[in-house]
Amino acid sequence: MLFLELALIRWLGANVIHLSYFSNFVLLGSFLGIGAGFLISRKSWSIWPASMPLLSILIVGVLWFPVTIERTGSDVIYFTSLETSGPPAWLALPIIFAMVAVVVAGPAEVVGRCFGKLPPLTAYRYDLIGSLLGISAFTALSFLHAPSVVWGFIAFILYLVLAGPSRRLVTCAWALMLVGKLLQETLAPGVSWSPYYKVETKKVDPADPNLLLIGVNGVPHQLMAPAKWKLEQGEKRIYDTPYLRLPGNPLDDVLIIGAGSGSDVAIALRKQARHVDAVDIDPRILKIGMEQNPDRPYADKRVTMHTNDGRAFLESTGRKYDLVLFALPDSLTLVSGASQIRLESFLFTQEALASVREHLKPHGAFAMYNAYREHWLIDRLAGTAATVFGHAPCVDTFAGAHAVITIGMTAADQRCETTWAPDSRHGVVSPATDNMPFLYFRGGSFPPLYTITLLAVLLTSLVAVRTLAGPLRDMRPYADLFFMGAAFLLLETKNVATFALLFGTTWFVNALVFAGVLVIVLAAVETTRKFRTPSLPVVYAGVAASLALAWVIRPEWLLPLPFAPRLLAATLLAFLPIYLANVAFSKRFQNSSDSQAAFAVNLLGAIVGGCLEYAALVIGYNNLLIVTGLLYLAAFLLMPRTAARSA
The missing domain is CATH 3.40.50.150 (Vaccinia Virus protein VP39)
Known part of the structure; x- marks a missing residue:
């Protein structure tokens, strides 16, 4: 699931022009797909056989019918080609969100059926180990600058291994279309891949071989010339x-x-x-x-x-x-699918x-x-x-x-021909800061684009859950897990931003953060499985204390420290609340009577957490910790008493 999610974030961002500015919507679509897959795993019908065909159709469709998400307006600046065409972002993003969700729901259903056959924490443990393998594999491919055909071939092998004997021939047929199209993309003249972009080079003028246009993700980026x-x-x-x-x-x-x-x-x-x-x-x-x-x-x-x-x-x-x-x-891309930070965001504060x-x-x-x-x-x-x-x-x-x-x-x-003077008519937008590194966001009001798109994402998620799970009141016993999911993704996003500031916005730092989060979550699961842990009220108190500590100690205070103590302090501040929160989740999850529904509700809460990340545009990244604390408080208050006693 995680390998497929990362591959879709990178590949769709590279081929749907301007989508790399909104790659967190692909992440949210993956979360909906995983949650939906877990809900489907409780039913007699299956979406798994359709996943590979739909993935192939998505890839081939994007390459055959190029899509440009039109970006106009001056409230948020996007460095892009000035002449754009295509559907508006508020329409294109929900469609991509829904298509990703349907594709990812297939392997998620397979995982969900395994959850139904194993004790909850044992299933979750294997899920985390598999996630670590997925992110490690994709990180290795990024290091090697592997082209998209390699990603597609690995996905095909994984689908083939999981497919039943009767489905393998059909899987191979669809994979032939998928891998063949990605091979055609890979062999196209001038195409290569960096850890951030699909890079394309072409001569500007056949008569002057020294002029080379470098494009990334379908947009002109640099002109190399003498x-x-x-x-x-x-x-x-x-x-x-x-x-x-x-x-x-x-x-x-x-x-x-x-x-x-x-x-x-x-x-x-x-x-x-x-x-x-x-x-x-x-x-x-x-x-x-x-x-x-x-x-x-x-x-x-x-x-x-x-x-x-x-x-x-x-x-x-x-x-x-x-x-x-x-x-x-x-830049023409975000640091990761879980953040609004661009590669250069912390360079202009x-x-x-x-x-x-x-x-x-x-x-x-x-x-x-x-x-x-x-x-x-x-x-x-x-x-x-x-x-x-x-x-x-x-x-x-x-x-x-x-x-x-x-x-x-x-x-x-300096010797100025024109010395800068503030615009007395319209005023000057205040400087971007490390806490609010949104240089290209003018401020004054929340961008209408984000408002419309996020509402569409939430509405799509609500309809999907209601359709697959029935009346929402039936999921009331797991309301606390919903808020845990929202809080956890918000906390993870905040840590991505913190580590990007402290150690750089490189792909390697980002991969280490995500892998580190998975390791800490796995450690919390193993702690709960093997040792007697404090009661849930005590663990929640620890979560509150660790969030308060992280809020008081600002990341920029750590920047002057040498690398080793800076890494130690950042790791402690970032991962302590994650560890304690996942001890609380593990204690609660291990006693759930329906692990598939419980895990699905938790992942659907993560979608809300991903949407709440946009609040940083108004309140800054540090204050996201306050929102996270309120979400964990809601989870604690909504926890059923029987669940609290058994935990």
Whole structure:
């Protein structure tokens, strides 16, 4: 189940244009599918035989009929192709949500039938071990940059193993369609996979082989071109402007975050930089730059490459720089399916720019440039820089909201053609922070897109549960497990955000967090199985205390710590409430009379928890712990007395 879920999140996000901005809806669809599968496992009919055919139809349909989720409006900015077509997001997302749910319900039904034959905690234990194998396998494939045909082949083998003898020939027939189509995608010219994207490269002009367009997830992302071409004919001269504003800067040490395929590095070398630290989060795009950039910047002895998250690199290096440059570090995907955080979210907060300032030499400077799409975003970034550095930056704007923001350690270290001044008519949006790292969300009101889509998701889930489980009052005995599921996913999401801040938004950190959560949950199950544990009121009190501790100790307080104590403190604060909450869940779950219904209700609660994560747009990630605490309080109050006594 978990391998299929992760593969769908990555593959659909890569092939349904703009879906990578909403991949948590694929996660929520998987939760509905698992919950629905467990409810179906209690019935005489089966959806399992339809799962493989539906998966094949979904994959082939997406490749044959490309879908673009249209994104317009300025309340939330999406870095994407400006000309889009296709269904609106509020329509496309629920459809994808429902299709994923139906596909995942098949293997979930098989697992649910096993739950019905085993003691609850024994079944849950095997489920967790299988989940660890699933995430380990997908992590290994990410490390190897395995293409989609490998994911499809592994899924086919798993379906084949689980299929009955009479279904194996049919499974092979559908798998032939699935794997064949993914093989065609894999062998397409210029297609490769990074841990974040489906990467496509193509020549812009057959007459000029030095111009290479790099697209990711179906959207143009970078234009790799010679430094001379970029400086003379590039996008509105943004590449040259930072150096024009810093005429006295010696450029002995330069840090470029978002180095990508190397064009910005080559430009820095042409400007006589003596040493360049080139940082980019995507190893595949760095490799393309190493192999195909006509200037060969990564072969220059003055350049040191770092495959890392930009904020994580800043927190780990002790080097000081004459210039720190954010070179178009925009992403087209979320950190994971369980979070709204984009790869660069923690790079543009007020705390991040303060970290940049600490890494500058006495007369150093900082610059960033991009096509920012909206003028309010330019003002927000310029205002953040002014707040951190104590004086106004230079802001050079060009057509299409391209902008270069340059600021020196002091006003004397910069030479502005235009000095930034706040917009007195509309005001300046306050800086993004580590607690609310939503740079591209303007604020003021909750985005209507999210409101409509989340309501559609919840309505779809409610209809599915009512259809499969009958009257909802029959599930009343497991209402506490519903709130446990909601609280647990909210807690997990908060921890994804915390670890992304403390250790980087890389795919590897994200995989470690999810694997760590599964290990802690498994430890809680084993503790409950083998040892006498305190009563449920005592365990719930421990959950409340651990949540309060995590709320008081802010993650940003841990950033200055060396790696080892920072990891120890973060692990304790993040995993202690998870461990205690799952001890409570295990004590409650082991005495359930219907483990299939109990587990289904718990997973359906997780859907509500996933929707509540969007509250962070308004209250911040740290205050999600308060919401989590209230959900666990509701679970405690709704726990049946007989269940409490037996636990």
